[in-house]
Amino acid sequence: MATQNLITANPALSALSQLKANPIDFLHFNIIMMGGPPTSGEHHFYFGKHGRDPGPQPNGVQACFKLNHIDSGFIDPVQITCKNVRMIPATEKFDVADIEAYSLGGMGADILVTGQLSGCAFCVLKLGANVVVAHIQPGGTRGTGANLQTLLQKSGRFHGFKNWQLTYVYGAAINYAARAYAVGIRQNGEWRIFGQAVSGSDVDAQVVSVKRII
Numbered sequence: 001m002a003t004q005n006l007i008t009a010n011p012a013l014s015a016l017s018q019l020k021a022n023p024i025d026f027l028h029f030n031i032i033m034m035g036g037p038p039t040s041g042e043h044h045f046y047f048g049k050h051g052r053d054p055g056p057q058p059n060g061v062q063a064c065f066k067l068n069h070i071d072s073g074f075i076d077p078v079q080i081t082c083k084n085v086r087m088i089p090a091t092e093k094f095d096v097a098d099i100e101a102y103s104l105g106g107m108g109a110d111i112l113v114t115g116q117l118s119g120c121a122f123c124v125l126k127l128g129a130n131v132v133v134a135h136i137q138p139g140g141t142r143g144t145g146a147n148l149q150t151l152l153q154k155s156g157r158f159h160g161f162k163n164w165q166l167t168y169v170y171g172a173a174i175n176y177a178a179r180a181y182a183v184g185i186r187q188n189g190e191w192r193i194f195g196q197a198v199s200g201s202d203v204d205a206q207v208v209s210v211k212r213i214i
Contacts, residue, residue: 032196117181
């Protein structure tokens with residue numbers, strides 16, 4: 001049965017189960033609008049259907065969901081624990097060869113969340129079972145979103161992992177034009193991270209593309 005036909009009378013629990021079981025299909029048919037606190041680590045989040053969601057759209061999008069640490073704008077959300085990756089703002093000092101990063105680990109919460117990407121880059125380093133990530137905002141010496149992705153692809157290194165080139169940089173030069181979301185799911189001890197590029201506003205959003213980052 002197609003994912004877009006599986007949203008039931010309990011949309012938050014049903015959608016969460018679908019996202020974990022088959023993230024690629026879910027992300028093709030459902031927008032996930034994400035936002036998180038300004039610190040990386042495990043936090044309580046709310047997951048549910050977006051209160052402004054207009055229902056199925058002609059472009060195939062079934063629903064808009066929210067995954068946020070603030071309980072606002074939801075329809076009957078459920079509370080879950082997620083690993084949040086903070087955005088490194090353009091106002092902070094930044095060294096492309098010594099980037100603050102967050103190691104996801106294999107214990108605790110099994111969903112990775114980070115705020116909306118609007119020109120930002122989401123960086124991943126995969127070393128066996130160890131996955132290290134960062135969310136970086138463009139601006140200042142970092143340049144535009146497109147320039148930032150190119151810079152990180154060439155010279156980006158994580159603090160504590162300077163001998164390893166980044167596995168993948170998801171950003172505005174190649175992967176998306178307007179905005180995007182990055183979400184991760186841990187299944188059977190392995191992290192899988194996806195980028196969902198979207199266009200339009202909250203009430204007429206369209207999925208442009210879905211990419212598995214690792």
